[in-house]
Amino acid sequence: MVSVMNKVADPDGAADLYPSRNAGKPSVIGRADPAVYTDPEDASPGPLTRRQLLDYENQGFLVLDAFFGPDDVRALQEELNRLWAGAADSGEETVIREPDSEVVRSIFAVHEGNAMFRQLARDRRLIALAEQLLGSRVYIHQSRVNYKSGFAGKEFYWHSDFETWHVEDGMPRMRAVSFSIALSQNTPANGPLMLIPGSHKHYVACPGETPEDHHKMSLRRQEYGVPDRASLAWLAEQGGGISVSTGAPGTLTLFECNTMHGSNSNISPNPRSNVFLVYNSVENALTAPFGGMKPRPGYIASRDFTALSPLNGP
Ligand code: 6CS
Ligand code: FE
Numbered sequence: 001m002v003s004v005m006n007k008v009a010d011p012d013g014a015a016d017l018y019p020s021r022n023a024g025k026p027s028v029i030g031r032a033d034p035a036v037y038t039d040p041e042d043a044s045p046g047p048l049t050r051r052q053l054l055d056y057e058n059q060g061f062l063v064l065d066a067f068f069g070p071d072d073v074r075a076l077q078e079e080l081n082r083l084w085a086g087a088a089d090s091g092e093e094t095v096i097r098e099p100d101s102e103v104v105r106s107i108f109a110v111h112e113g114n115a116m117f118r119q120l121a122r123d124r125r126l127i128a129l130a131e132q133l134l135g136s137r138v139y140i141h142q143s144r145v146n147y148k149s150g151f152a153g154k155e156f157y158w159h160s161d162f163e164t165w166h167v168e169d170g171m172p173r174m175r176a177v178s179f180s181i182a183l184s185q186n187t188p189a190n191g192p193l194m195l196i197p198g199s200h201k202h203y204v205a206c207p208g209e210t211p212e213d214h215h216k217m218s219l220r221r222q223e224y225g226v227p228d229r230a231s232l233a234w235l236a237e238q239g240g241g242i243s244v245s246t247g248a249p250g251t252l253t254l255f256e257c258n259t260m261h262g263s264n265s266n267i268s269p270n271p272r273s274n275v276f277l278v279y280n281s282v283e284n285a286l287t288a289p290f291g292g293m294k295p296r297p298g299y300i301a302s303r304d305f306t307a308l309s310p311l312n313g314p
Helices: 050-059 070-087 115-121 124-134 161-167 229-239
Strands: 027-030 061-064 095-097 104-108 138-146 156-159 176-182 193-195 202-205 243-245 252-256 261-263 274-281
Touching (some): 050 061, 050 124, 061 243, 124 274, 156 161, 161 202, 202 229
Antiparallel strands (some): 095 104, 104 138, 156 261, 176 252, 193 243, 193 261
16 A cells, blocks of 8 residues: 655755655655654653653644633633634635635634734743744744634545645645644534544655645635545554544644644534644745645745744743
């Protein structure tokens, strides 16, 4: 099943270790990067314990319950609701609507357009976590609020974020991490994040070509850059199944940029709202898209690589 593709040079001449969407058939490529860029045996302690670092390296994700307290959660939920109300009739490109309705699905670049989420992205604890995992200073590659409304919130089909960020944004290596902060109850019934343990160790090269201005469709319903069913079945078998990230508001789920994940449609009455912050290493700054297309807009893939300094806390 696993076949290693030839390495293909990218537009800048550096070897493309992770070619995808450039051949008819799908394939699974071995990962060439660590998940944790600091040595778990390193004596200088960081927010994550040696055990947690080893679990993240092996699983490709970690779930930290009650990471944010009730006061923080309430403030973020009120801000989320304010953003939602303001987006209803908005024509902003950062507002993404469901594929078959005008219901708001996501709002991108909240770390730039909103003071509270800008501060959240610079939370000292989050930056310390990202720097420990990525072994360097970090910046925000992408932020978004996903609403997954009751009854109307549609699925996010299985995908590796890195596959898209590599092909369409020019992210060279696997040295980024997504932080998903639950701002509603995430239950088995309202379309929670599903992850395949260990899937980050394999890179699934996807079939097909990337359409022009793909993001105008993919952020509503992604149909390119999605793995084939045989590769997905193989990953799930290798990983021992599928994990579901549930938890109360304030739960923090950290998942590696290449961890295969997705979520089902929400047919429950209750929304599944999360804010996502993607931290990339400043040593992994975007280059030209490896797929050869023009770069996606900055509200989806930031090209401000300035290292973040923490804003709050001791
Ligand atoms: O294309 C992207 O960058 C976005 N698409 C998905 C399904 N996950 C990552 C990100 O939000
Ligand atoms: Fe994703």
